[in-house]
Amino acid sequence: MSEPCDHKQLDEILQKYDCDPHSIIAILQDTQEVFHYLPADIFDYYSERLGMSRAKIFGVATFYENFSLQPKGKYVIKVCNGTACHVRNSMPILEQLRSDLGLSDKKETTDDLMFTVETVSCLGACGLAPTMTVNDKVYGQMTPEKAEQLVKELKGDGADAGK
């Protein structure tokens, strides 16, 4: 992504953690909360400010599943594929969402940056299996039909869901 980030925002995050390299994971988490992904030019900036190599920061960013180097959609849908959801048939829900939005396991985000569909190993809401989340809001006892309906609502205006 070519657009440079506003360093003021990055500085605020760094200050919150006293420019402590040990807090790099928390710093990256806060950064991702602002931009919804990790823009490429933060690596140079953080490397300089934190006195740690770009390689090390990049290593951390690529190790953990929660970090994304690609921009994500406005609505991030995570379908739980933990054991409990799996045995209660979570995969048809994922397939339904992917086919509705023209996505696949290779392409997780729609071109208009509205939707990202991914899987998550367990949300810990197994009592409601199968579950999924839209921007951290949990939806339980899902079916492919309910998922389809939800996407339709989000496409409509999304005023209520997912916020």
Place this chain on the structure above:
Amino acid sequence: MLESREALRAAREKYRALLNSQKKKILICAGTACVAGGSLKIYDEFLRLAREKGIPVSVDLEHESGGDSVGIKKSGCHGFCEMGPLVRVEPKGYLYVKVKPSDCGEILETSIVNDECVDRLVYCEDGEIHKRQDSIPFYKRQNRVVLENCGHLDAASIGEYLALGGYAALEKALFEMTPEDVLHEVEISNLRGRGGGGFPAARKWAQVRQQDSEKKYIVCNGDEGDPGAFMDRSVMESDPHKMLEGMILAAYACGADEGYIYVRAEYPLAVKRLGIAIEQARKFGILGGHILGTDFSFDIRICRGAGAFVCGEGTALTASIEGSRGMPHVKPPHMVEHGLYGKPTVLNNVETYANVAKIVLNGGAWFRTIGPENSPGTKVFALTGNIRNTGLIEVPMGTTLREIIYDIGGGMRGGAEFKAVQIGGPSGGCLTKEHLDLPLDFDSLRKVGAMIGSGGLVVMDEHTCMVEVARFFMSFTQNESCGKCVPCREGTKRMLEILERITAGNGRPDDIELLGELSETISATALCGLGKTAASPVVSTLRYFRDEYEAHIFEKRCPTGTCKKLRRIYIDASLCRGCSKCARGCPVGAITGVIKKPFAIDGDKCVKCGACLTACAFHAVKEG
């Protein structure tokens, strides 16, 4: 800021009096599952209606002036997630299930104003009505020690925790016991780590205590990564102070002054509630410098994980707290000597710490009266899968699987037959019908090749394909392998390939043997605990369900019809009327025929979607 024992006692009395002045209470479950079911809307609706009706309401114990009022509060997880959102009305103890915002008016009118029960909202099983929680079979057989407060108190209120006797163990320890005494009680209790391994907590603590080091750490592992487990999430969300109290006691016993809680990022609510609890504890002088006016200081920080299963492994977890890639390293040196930032570190999981306060308060001997000799205490299990009552349960160690599945869980969902239960997540194994009467404790499970793990119990019925389950776990482990050691990185990859080809109908005759060989090698040579147990689901399914593997490989047949690629769909010519409905609905044009004559499916074109199965009105399309 409470600066003495007397101040703490006075605060407890104050909140107890305030709590008692709430003659009636409405407790709305605000655990993750019930929130997903809309419980926060129910809470808002209760508040709105109560104010509209002019009923005096108390929502927050810390900021109420007292006087008779109705307490309306967001409680932690009640455990019966299947039936959520749950609402309980005290003191009568009515438990309402699957409550909707539109029910709130009736509950207020009937149960608060008139003290009666709303019969249509109570739980009903097999025609029997259960107005109160304690008569419901799901709860009746439980013994709640760790979860005793879950669902009974407002998780965001330190006042309620104090009023219910919270921090009494800390008080006792700081003013009546030496650190050695605390350690000694935990030793007597024989509390074993609830995170999986079952290592005696006191032995870990004693080792850290012995270390000659200025700096020591107490770390809590809240990185509950096992899919199908949510015990720790519920404790952190519902009774965070209980866990903090356990950590503070551990710090006192070991001489540590700094602690970390590592929570997985998938649990935002737990992070939030823990954050609130820590803030409150600091404000009350229960965390920070000179706790309750003594010379003992201890503070806790929260570290959020970033989505890596391997971080549940001790050395990877500390690497992650230090801001590195969460990769495990070789032991020794052990955590107790060379842990976080190279300092002696106690690492226990959430449930272990949550047991400590009661042990210190009631004595280690009390703890040993629960459960069997070598695995005393209770265990919290997350009961999920194809079972009727899903949710969170706590039973004495040594309870049999039969009691859990049939008495508490209410048997199988939809009347299906029990097949197996996966215990201990991807590192554990499966138990079958022959194990129904096996007592669940650390040692008896180890004997049959399974482990208690953190306590996830995923129940599977006759329609579950065990080869597919093994493939599922292997794909999880392979995906989560950190890649540091070859046996785990390459071994799980190869095992997954083999399992994938078996479930796709391309299994080879020597695949079973090859899987066995790979399992042995990985278990013997992988670097960390997670790698060593990566093959466990395969080993245990092979041991108990070898016939299913053989059916997939030699007969190209999935006995349960789960593996899509092994499905064979055909038309029974004797039943087909030749209406062409199936052919018109087939997405790939695999069905052809002449009207009023039997149609046929081209097996090469068929993608086994099953559309024709549901389309046929004469049940002529069959699967087998």
